[in-house]
Amino acid sequence: MWANESVFYQIYPLGFCGAPFENDGVLEHRILKVLEWVEHIEKLGCNAVYFSPVFESDTHGYNTRDYKQLDVRLGTNEDFAKVAKALHEAGIRVVLDGVFNHVGRGFFAFQDVLKNREASAYKDWFHIDFHGNSNYNDGLWYEGWEGNYDLVKLNLRNEQVVNHILEAVSFWVNEFDIDGLRLDVAYCLDHDFVRRLRRHCDGLKEEFFLLGEMLHGDYKVLVNGEMLHSATNYECYKGLYSSFNSMNLFEIIHSLLRQFGPENWTLYRGLHLLSFVDNHDVTRAASILTNEKHLPLLYALCFGMPGIPCVYYGSEWGAKATKQQGDPALRACFEEPLENELTEWIAALAEAKRGSEALNYGAFRSVVLTNKQCIFERKTETERVLVAINADNEPYMAHFDAGCGQAVDLISGKLHDFGGGSELSPYSAYFWKMEK
Secondary structure, X not given: OHHHHOOEEEEOHHHHOOOOOOXXXXXXXXXXXXXXXXXXXXXXXXXXXXXXXXXXXXXXXXXXXXXXXXXXXXXXXXXXXXXXXXHHHOOOEEEEEEOOOEEEOOOHHHHHHHHHHHHOOOHHHEOEEOOOOOOOOOOOEEOEEOOEEEEEEEOOOOHHHHHHHHHHHHXXXXXXXXXXXXXXXXHHOOHHHHHHHHHHHXXXXXXXXXXXXXXXXXXXXXXXXXXXXXXXXXXXXXXXXXXXXXXXXXXXXXXXXXXXXXXXXXXXXXXXXXXXXXXXXOXXXXXXXXXXXXXXXXXXXXXXXXXXXXXEOOHHHOOOOOHHHOHHHHOOOOOXXXXXXXXXXXXXXXXXXXXXXXXXXXXXXXXEEOOOEEEEEEEOOOOEXXXXXXXXXXXXXXXXXXXXXXXXXXXXXXXXXXXXXXXXXXXXXXXXXXXX
């Protein structure tokens, strides 16, 4: 699967393009802005772009109106075709957000229900009680996602609903050659629907990638041979930053051992979960870390651990925003991409990761672990890489059996000699490819 050897770049298009929050119905060709960023995405070393919602919606993108239409605030379908073509020509895959658990109140079928009530041909597309009422005083009750009544829950047991969604997926594959979908709130989706979707996508395009948003629970419930290929690794998201803030690397290594370690009870060995330090829903990494010198180390840990690393637009140069400031701050519009030492560092990490069999597919084993330092091994039958991190402001001398005399650092290209121990510089990270 191509995704297992990829570095993802996430764009939240409505924010990225500076679109108004409310759908004003005014056509603006804002999505073409992505064309100006293709070179930057390439240079960063990302070879897949995950677009948060692009379908026509009421406001923030997750309240869909039309599954086959680019949001008018972003442009036309022809505009998106140009963007997809440019990305593909640059060797960059395209993954879209599939919001299939719910739709917006502006969705045509729900509007028909509001107008025609019991006589609507679409009344069974949703979970409706005509004897109740909603927060919008509709004179009927309907199920909204987690009590949010601007998000009308679909009845994924209804064959017409399922066919409508599958036809839309076929449309985006056939017209734009998209390479995958990220399923919003996948943990809420009907499991039979997910199986149907997987079979449908397998028949549409070879190695079509299905990623699920999972905030909690057992990832294997949805990530398996019949359903999804991957899920968002929220368990490790929290451990990544809090391990640095508390100067307790035991936290993240414990999670990684639980998920990918060598023990028989390990939960997810062999799975490729999506790894991230931030996204459109959480505080940006540069704002959540208490020590800014840990930011490069945070990315090194994300790229060195098992999984598929994903970079959120703007965070590659250290953009800041907190959840408390609201979604518009997290989903900012930047005039142009910036480049600094952090972007160069991430580009080096991406090159190392994409070119290493061990970093893409290797088993995970902890080698050295203290509160402020960790060294772990990623190993396949043909390659062995040690990831070493020192979060302290002092040098650290690590003594362990390296199993060889020398290694080359995949990030810097420098040769490393293990004789007499390995000194880790303050605030440093290394990807040592071991000589046989």
